Amino acid sequence: MSISLETRALTVNFGGHIAVDRVSCTFSPGTLTAIVGPNGAGKTTYFNLISGQLPITSGQVLLHGQDISNTNAATRAQHGLGRAFQLTNLFPRLTVMENVRLAIQARVQSRDKRGLQLLSTWFSHADWISEADQILTRIALIRRRDMRAAELPHGDQRKLEVGLLLAMQPSVFMFDEPTAGMSHDEAPVILDLIADIQQQRDKTILLVEHKMDVVERLADRIIVLNQGQLVADGKPAEVMQSTVVQEAYLGVAAESGEVAA
Structure with missing residues (x-):
């Protein structure tokens, strides 16, 4: 093995x-x-x-x-190497969607330098948004995609942290x-x-x-x-x-x- x-x-x-x-x-x-x-x-x-x-x-x-x-x-x-913490580790002022999208963006930039040449605005990256929505659906937070992370109850913050981990693949x-x-x-x-x-x-x-x-x-x-x-x-x-x-x-x-x- x-x-x-x-x-x-x-x-x-x-x-x-x-x-x-x-x-x-x-x-x-x-x-x-x-x-x-x-x-x-x-x-x-x-x-x-x-x-x-x-x-x-x-x-x-x-x-x-x-x-x-x-x-x-x-x-x-x-x-x-992906780590989810015992205490949540989020961007509290950003929305649920923005948290996941940033994790996806970080992954793309670290693994594919061509991603750096595409950064006009993140709105142009429909694939990132689509992937983020898929992750939010998996963690049962799609209905709260536009809420700030700080406004989520503790349980949902834990879900979002797992979502960030999934986004990093x-x-x-x-x-x-x-x-x-x-x-x-x-x-x-x-x-x-x-x-x-x-x-x-x-x-x-x-x-x-x-x-x-x-x-x-x-x-x-x-x-x-x-x-x-x-x-x-x-x-x-x-x-x-x-x-x-x-x-x-x-x-x-x-x-x-x-x-x-």
């Missing part, structure tokens, strides 16, 4: 505290890997190291075999608690989108999630972090049935069916 993303002994040290400790892992196209663990386990920090939001103390991140360890987040995005999708703060009725839209990406079988998906029903529904594989170290890696059934993982690392709440974030 080919490897699209790899971390080799990935480590970050904050003033003597090792938040991620020599984590080596490979990720392949067609696989959704859920990253779970207790509070402070290093899940989001691991995400930040991969996507370039944090500098690496030691180790490597490789994307399609290329070492991207010393590149910034924007460069990694241009190479196909990455080869690796990274979702950090994509349904956090969403209502029970809103969450299925995001989960269905992730499932749709998963079914394409040519994309690599990483998912940080504490809701075990989401993990069980989507994950092909689970890796568990604890105190910054990789402590379990395998098929969901194998990992979840491990007594050590359940009690010591996942912090399973029998009544809620959730693990600690």
